[in-house]
Amino acid sequence: MRILLVEDHLELSHWLAKALRDAHLTVETAHNGADADALLHTQEYSLVLLDLTLPKMDGLDVLRRLRARGGTRGKTPVMILTARGGLDEKVQGLNLGADDYMAKPFELAELEARVKALLRRSQGNEALVHTCGALSFDTVTRMFSYGGTALALTPREHAVLEALITRSGRAVSKEKLFDEVFALADDANLDAIELYIHRVRKKLESGVENGSPDGAVITTLRGIGYLLQPRSAMAPATPK
Numbered sequence: 001m002r003i004l005l006v007e008d009h010l011e012l013s014h015w016l017a018k019a020l021r022d023a024h025l026t027v028e029t030a031h032n033g034a035d036a037d038a039l040l041h042t043q044e045y046s047l048v049l050l051d052l053t054l055p056k057m058d059g060l061d062v063l064r065r066l067r068a069r070g071g072t073r074g075k076t077p078v079m080i081l082t083a084r085g086g087l088d089e090k091v092q093g094l095n096l097g098a099d100d101y102m103a104k105p106f107e108l109a110e111l112e113a114r115v116k117a118l119l120r121r122s123q124g125n126e127a128l129v130h131t132c133g134a135l136s137f138d139t140v141t142r143m144f145s146y147g148g149t150a151l152a153l154t155p156r157e158h159a160v161l162e163a164l165i166t167r168s169g170r171a172v173s174k175e176k177l178f179d180e181v182f183a184l185a186d187d188a189n190l191d192a193i194e195l196y197i198h199r200v201r202k203k204l205e206s207g208v209e210n211g212s213p214d215g216a217v218i219t220t221l222r223g224i225g226y227l228l229q230p231r232s233a234m235a236p237a238t239p240k
Contacts, residue, residue, distance in 0.1 A: 007049070010031065032054055032056040032057065043184070047078075048079070063093065063096050076122075079118060080102070100114055137166070142162075214232050
């Protein structure tokens with residue numbers, strides 16, 4: 001899940017970005033409205049956290065231009081985060097298409113809970129727990145377990161596996177995985193996805209070796225992408 005955080009207060013931006021990354025989210029930042037508008041014109045995000053009082057372009061103007069574009073990008077969920085807590089501005093933001101609104105100062109735990117709820121709704125899936133064989137992902141705690149045991153993953157391994165399990169049974173392209181795992185500022189290319197797929201496979205295989213029933217398997221579909229499915233769903237090998 002890639003989030004755009006638009007906040008001109010640098011210290012607050014760094015603090016929020018770190019907290020969201022600790023929650024296993026990929027975060028990009030913009031510190032003025034013009035940069036945010038340019039990113040939203042060319043990039044796809046799962047959610048935008050948008051301050052209103054911004055240099056170069058006001059947050060409401062950023063929101064107005066985003067919604068005017070239409071298409072998939074124009075429907076990106078937006079949560080307004082602002083110290084401008086007046087009722088008129090709140091109503092204006094919601095009327096322009098904001099999906100949620102939090103006035104500063106706010107509690108980080110509440111922000112994280114609202115972010116998770118918006119992300120679930122934006123993906124068209126209200127399920128709190130996704131499963132694939134013995135593998136499960138709790139969207140509230142954002143933790144994976146395998147055969148009832150917590151699965152230790154690095155942040156990028158987590159992002160790869162989350163993208164796969166929330167689309168379990170469907171192929172996910174390498175390009176889509178890359179967009180959800182890496183931010184624009186990251187020094188990486190598409191080949192890095194193969195490395196993280198390899199690492200996640202090893203951890204899933206280790207879980208099966210340690211007794212997890214019905215393991216989850218990542219299959220490479222050449223020229224298409226990757227597919228996560230229960231081992232029991234795979235066709236048995238044809239005897240020679």
